[in-house]
Amino acid sequence: MSDLLERLRGRGWRMTSQRRVVAQVLDGDHVHLTADEVHARAAQLLPEISRATVYNTLGELVSLGEVIEVATDGRARRYDPNAHHPHHHLVCSTCGTVRDVHPSRDPLADLPAEERFGFTVAAAEVTYRGLCPSCTQAGA
């Protein structure tokens, strides 16, 4: 993710402390933060960063294909920096935790032509729902 900053500079991005901090917050594995969570963490590193800037930067990263937007519930969208490794999501129905998963088959292959209704189908996202280990424990 640190080469992300390089790539962005290459694309003509002006490097501001705000953008650096947002990129830093998004660094890591299994990061699926909401915009407000990104803002909260960014504000610990750069207290005066505004919500609008976080939204702007996230939106730009999404347009550039560097970050993926995931809508697992009807709540806040989550931002996923793991954009260059296709994967799907396993979501805990109780606590909302999100994990990356890699199914053994591409679900696109399992949608027959007669089930496409003339659509030009570009992608398939799978959301697996269940209980994470600690919520399974708690519910038992």
Next chain:
Amino acid sequence: MSDLLERLRGRGWRMTSQRRVVAQVLDGDHVHLTADEVHARAAQLLPEISRATVYNTLGELVSLGEVIEVATDGRARRYDPNAHHPHHHLVCSTCGTVRDVHPSRDPLADLPAEERFGFTVAAAEVTYRGLCPSCTQAGA
């Protein structure tokens, strides 16, 4: 869907004109309306119905398993009365149209044990994204 009202009566539901109208609006195939769309249509049949009642009724129908909530984008949730016939969704990225589809394989079967990370996985939803016939045309 008309037997829905019977089932609800059986469950001890008090039959009000508001609930009848919401059920009526949800009747049909490929219905994937937002709460506000349900409210708008219901209000044509029963002008004084309130938004709160529509939300309450939809929420109850979801808890009873009679209606499914779908979050295709980060926008408004959609309500799907086709709850007794498992299916997935094909969404137009441009206009938001939603179609029911039936893949040839259950995606749950394609998530190997070592990709479950201790979760108790209960269900899998697939969202296929692409362009509907008319948006494909328009974009060409």
Next chain:
DNA sequence: TCCTACGATGGACACAGTCCAAGTCAAGAA
């Protein structure tokens, strides 16, 4: 017909996201 607990109502509130006018500053030019 009467009672009353369940349901409906509308308005306030909370949360997620967008938009804008004004101020600031990164980075190229000189």
Next chain:
DNA sequence: TTCTTGACTTGGACTGTGTCCATCGTAGGA
């Protein structure tokens, strides 16, 4: 190094979606 300028940031207003609650109304049993 300083200057200049347009891209970027900011706070706050605004919209859309959803929840909550006190109060009122009524479905349906006695």
